[in-house]
Amino acid sequence: MSSSSPAPKSPQVITALHGGVGMLVAVWGAGLPVLDARVDLGPTRLGLLLLTLALGAAIAMPLAGQLAHRWSDAAVLRIALPTAALLLATIGAMPAAEPMIALAAVFGICCGAINVGLTSQATTAERAAGRPVIARMHGFWTLGAVLGSSALAAALRAGGDSTLLLPAAALSAGALLTLLALRLPVGRTGADPGTAADPDGAAAQGPTRRMSPVLVGAGAVAAAAFVVEGAATDWAGIHTTRVLGEEPAAGATMYAVFFAAMTVVRFAGDRLRGAVVAPILVAAAAGVTLLGFVLVLLSPIVVEGAQVVVATGGWALAGAGTALVWPIVIGSLGASRIDPRRLSVVTTIGYLGGFVGPVLIGGLAAGVGLAGAMALPAALTVLLAAAAPPLVSRLLRLEPTRPLPSPIPTPRRTPCTHPSRSTCPKHA
Numbered sequence: 265m266s267s268s269s270p271a272p273k274s275p276q277v278i279t280a281l282h283g284g285v286g287m288l289v290a291v292w293g294a295g296l297p298v299l300d301a302r303v304d305l306g307p308t309r310l311g312l313l314l315l316t317l318a319l320g321a322a323i324a325m326p327l328a329g330q331l332a333h334r335w336s337d338a339a340v341l342r343i344a345l346p347t348a349a350l351l352l353a354t355i356g357a358m359p360a361a362e363p364m365i366a367l368a369a370v371f372g373i374c375c376g377a378i379n380v381g382l383t384s385q386a387t388t389a390e391r392a393a394g395r396p397v398i399a400r401m402h403g404f405w406t407l408g409a410v411l412g413s414s415a416l417a418a419a420l421r422a423g424g425d426s427t428l429l430l431p432a433a434a435l436s437a438g439a440l441l442t443l444l445a446l447r448l449p450v451g452r453t454g455a456d457p458g459t460a461a462d463p464d465g466a467a468a469q470g471p472t473r474r475m476s477p478v479l480v481g482a483g484a485v486a487a488a489a490f491v492v493e494g495a496a497t498d499w500a501g502i503h504t505t506r507v508l509g510e511e512p513a514a515g516a517t518m519y520a521v522f523f524a525a526m527t528v529v530r531f532a533g534d535r536l537r538g539a540v541v542a543p544i545l546v547a548a549a550a551g552v553t554l555l556g557f558v559l560v561l562l563s564p565i566v567v568e569g570a571q572v573v574v575a576t577g578g579w580a581l582a583g584a585g586t587a588l589v590w591p592i593v594i595g596s597l598g599a600s601r602i603d604p605r606r607l608s609v610v611t612t613i614g615y616l617g618g619f620v621g622p623v624l625i626g627g628l629a630a631g632v633g634l635a636g637a638m639a640l641p642a643a644l645t646v647l648l649a650a651a652a653p654p655l656v657s658r659l660l661r662l663e664p665t666r667p668l669p670s671p672i673p674t675p676r677r678t679p680c681t682h683p684s685r686s687t688c689p690k691h692a
Contacts, residue, residue, distance in 0.1 A: 275397060278385045281341070281444050282401045285378060286408025288345075288437040289497070290519070291352055291430060292371075294413035297501040297515035298426045303361045307506075307634060311626025313365045314498055318619030320372025321379070325615065328377040329608020332384055338448035341381040345445050348374035349438020356430025372619065379615045380608045385448070387594055387607065399533025399591040406527040406587070410520050412437065417516035479606065481655045482593050483613025488648040489589035490614055491621030492553055492582060495641040496522040498622035499634065500579050507564050507635045508571050521576050525583035533588045542592050543653035550649035553585030557642035564635045582641075589648070590614065592656060 300310060332340050351371040358364050390397050412433065419429050500522055501515030529536075536545060559578030563571050593614070594607075621641065628637035 275389050275393060275401075277444055277447050278382075278389050279401050279404050281385070281441065281448075282382060283404035283408035284437055284441040284444060285345075285382065286405040286410075286523075287412035288349060288352065288408075288434065288441065290409040290412030290523075291356065291416065291433045291437065293409070293497040294416045294501060294516040294519045295356060295426070295430050295433075296498060297505050297512040298420065298430065299356070299364065300502060301505070301512050302426060303359065303364070305361055307626050307629040309361050309365070310498075310502065311623055311630065313361075313368050314619070314626060315623040316365055316369040317372035317375070318616065318623055320369040320374075321376035321619045322372075322612065322616055324373040324376030325380050325608055325612035328380040329384075329605045329611070331377075332380060332608070333605045337381040337384040338445065340377050341385075341448065342442070342445045344374045344377035344381065345441040346438050348378060349434050349441065353431035353434040353438070356434055357427050359427075375619075376612075376615070380611050383594055383611050384607055390595060396534035396537045396591075396595060398595045399530050399537060399588060402587075402591050403527050403530030403533065406523045406530055406583075409523040410527055413516050413520040413523065417513050417520060420516060421513045478655070478658050479610055480613065481651075482659055483610040485648065485652045485655050486590050486593050486610070486614025487617030487621075488644045488651075489586050490616075490618030491624075491644050492557075492586045492641045493526075494618035494621040495625055495638070496579060496582060497618070499625055499638075503560070503634055503638070504572070504575065507633075508575060510572060514572070518576065518579055522579040522583040525580040526587040529584045529587035530591070533591055536588065537592065537595070542656045546589060546592060546652040546656050547649055549585045549588055550645055550652060551585070553582050554642060554645040554649065556581030556583075556585060557638060557645060560638050561635070561642060585645075589652065593659065 296310070299305065305313065328340050328344075348371060351367055351374060355364050355367050355371065358367075386398050386401050389401075416429065416433060420426065496519065500518045501512075504510045504515040504518040505512055540548075556578045559574050559581065561578075563575035563578060566574050593610075621644075625634075625637045625640055628640055
């Protein structure tokens, strides 16, 4: 296939897509306490449910990067978004755990493809804008999650039937996302073939160059942050209901609190990225996140009546602290113009933290209880504080990779037929 220039990106459409995906994910995250109460999943089966979703996403993300490079990320999103909504609607109506677990694998495949497609769209849009815009886009993602989870919590408090509410919410979000995806321009994205990010600022000569350690490190930093975010997405509500003994609607509300705090920070995030040195910003974010998880860990043992208040403060601080890690990482990668295939590897490593982390928390919860299992994201936050600042410094030293100039075609040479080469006008 011949190379073509990336199609221009519409920041408004991409931003709206982030908001719609946040609403769709909210149906999953805020709906988990409802599903748990309906079919009695428990930590073990819930961990298995999350594991199948993680495996599906792990399979899908590298493949989605290849497809985005070969076709376009818009084409990937046009397939994955409506399919994910249909699957989530089906899961939300199911009366038994086993078919939920089976469908979660396919839902994970769609989620992985969506993550890669949105990341590629966002990095290309930020390059085109020439200024930080990714944090704001992710702010709309979390705003969508807040609105979706809050609406679901309100409907549940009003006595709505979850077997109708969850499918209706998923299908509504899916219809919106499908309409938005159809407005995306179709065109191959990312760097021109033959160029890639290089840790020393040089262009890589060919598509088979191995991933550099700095890119793998970028994925690992993102993975640590996504473990924290995944702990909130999949376990904040369950922690509220099973550990603190609250109703499912309170669990959905706790999910909303986490993402509300994240939303506030992300809307201020692009300004913060311009005002504060990125390594310092990442270190400060890790410290705030750690304080949040200390409060979550303490919430079951404080005086009765204050438990929900302490947990709410903890999840809010955790959301605020993790808000900017991924925007900083992918903003730096976007400036280096890596193509969707390499970007998908970084995205895979990062987002797998969000998928695999909750599974590990579920495994720990089966052994030490869910209250103690929250020590895992707290420990990873300490590692994030130590590893992220130097890694981000290295990312910011990457020079933008420029496309290699197109080779000048060599004209076909024809034999000289002049009787005397010395007097030939072409060879004089």
